Amino acid sequence: MREPAGPRVETMIEDLRTLVEVESPSRDVAALTASAEAVAGVIERRLGGRAVLVASEAGPHVHWSGGGEPAVLILGHHDTVFPLGTLSRRPFTVQDGRATGPGVFDMLGGLVQAVHGVAMLADRSGVEILVTADEEVGSRASRALLEERALACGAVLVVEGAADGGALKTGRKGCGTFEIAVTGRAAHAGLEPAAGVNALVEAAHQVLAVAALSRPAVGTTVTPTVAAAGTLDNVVPAEATVVVDVRVATTAEKDRVEAGFAALAPHLDGARIEVRGGIGRPPMPESASAALFALAQELLPGIGSATVGGGSDGNFTAALGVPTLDGLGAVGGGAHADHEHLLTATMPERATLIANLITALRTHPR
Template sequence: MLADLAELVRCESFSADHAAVARSAEVVGALGRRLLGAEPETIVINGVTHLRWTFGTPRVLLIGHHDTVWPMGSIESHPWSVADGTARGPGVLDMKAGLVQMFHALASLPSPDGVRVLVNGDEEVGSTTSRQLIEESVRGCAAAFVLEPSADDEGALKTARKGTSRYDVVVHGRAAHAGLEPQKGINAAVEAAHQVLSIAGLGAAMGDVDGTDSVLGSASVTPTLLSAGSARNTVPALARVSLDVRVPTQAAQDRIDALIRGLTPRTPGARLEVLGGSQRPPMEPGSSAGLFDLASRLAAELGEEPLRGIAVGGASDGNYTAAAGCPTLDGLGAVGSGAHASTEYVNVERMVPRTRLLAQLITRTRRRPDRDRRDSA
């Protein structure tokens, strides 16, 4: 498993570099081909390469991604290494070790029948080209297992995730000479300042409305990027405010969308344009409850320590599978810490136990009747 992990980590796969992602897909495809004895379906959408294997009529979806946040050349400053029980390198935790565990878990079974494997190439940038592929791939499945890393360095599974939305509020004003006749302008920067203050209060204004007091906590609406103007001596005619929105429930996501689209200008003559919208729907706790209970029983049977489940603010492709109505359990990949940071590492000792747990989950869920699927949803 470590040899396979080294090969994946050394093949860099920065999301923005489609050629690098294509090379990574070749390496991941070769690993799957060797361990599963089957050729993958290679799917290229808008230049992004995804891989899929389907064995019989799928009832279980195993889902992961092979792209990383690490720019090309990061392998030089953060080389692959294994020392003192930890593996390091760009993307080792998020989520190349999860891919290795996934392939080895499936290869350990007498047959992969009833399983579909999807490895996409753009999860780190929102799965913009693969969302439809994910929703198509999970259709008819009784369970989806997401090979993202555990929620913490103790191995907690991710049983709920906030949904995400992204917006740009564009302010249209009117340019004028800032020294000669500023009164003839409509200052988009001033209007943007008003909007930033209004937007920053939206999350708090939600209060406990629409379920925002859930296990995932309250909704958050955060202004992030702000730009305005074209020259120092010109009244800004255009400004833009970017927003990051995190929500615990679908109701909260819908409510905040309405509030943002209902923003009104404070500066006479200014006009607002709202771009963007929801990206990933929330993965609410009910979608994972049945599978987490099963995983807890299996961990006990395997002699492992009791499992913990944690709700997290970040989103993954598990948000999509859960929203499609498929019971979903996330965080089944590697145990470690430091994802997206220079401290990223994988606890090598935990790789085999997690692989065994996944193998048992696959075995149990692909033979469960549809009635059990409804009960766990």
């Protein structure tokens, strides 16, 4: 059977424009419904068949199957971090080989490349595409589904944006967010400060305690990022909160850090603390991607690899023991920032790599 012609960058840019111009901020179910419909439309137009919208409390996920025995899951997401109205300030633009606009790199460009890669295959059996609606906010409404399909397929290609220079992401840190809620007791800051229990001072003690859990030498970072306390400048604050970002490279460090948070105790008499959250995405070890990356090197000699601090849904599939290769999406940069961009000339090559990986995996499963 003759394979379809390779992807044209102009056609890929048209599809990218279609997706970018339907804004899709996480947690906005109405916007994500429109976005899911746009994603499904692109998939059906290029691949045929039916892209099913899977309802969830976070918004619709999009699932497409080429039929036959499941063999390869292409995994992505259509939610973005940008609020409604960003498009009017930063519209989709292509200039000097760079596409810009909210979500082009993370990760709408990767979705387009994946669809056009699958379109290169005359036989699409065994291929599934799952595009979730809540990856940017923890994947709570999609985790069970993506894990189910990963186990059924046995190999996962994640089309998150590439690392620097187009490198594939062969390892990711586990990541999570903790919140420390402090309860003290209010009092007049001038008349009787000693009658209060200063929640802000207690929070300061907790910040120092959790920051001490960092071990940068082994890839563990524990970073207090947001704090709030107090009501008026003459009132001893009765409440405070501290939000902490955590990244770990190993399961052992995940366990150590979580135990450290569980062991936190108040420093001030009368203060109370409550710790919420955890490390929701387990680490993705390089061993999970070793065989797939070796295959990618055979197909595209010279392609690089990187271990990165950010998490993705590949963390979940790798933790199941399913071979997972990440960073197959757009080449560019500026994720979550105004300078987000995609290098359009790289799009056909990345689509071709996805097509060739699928062919190799169906021929010789790993």
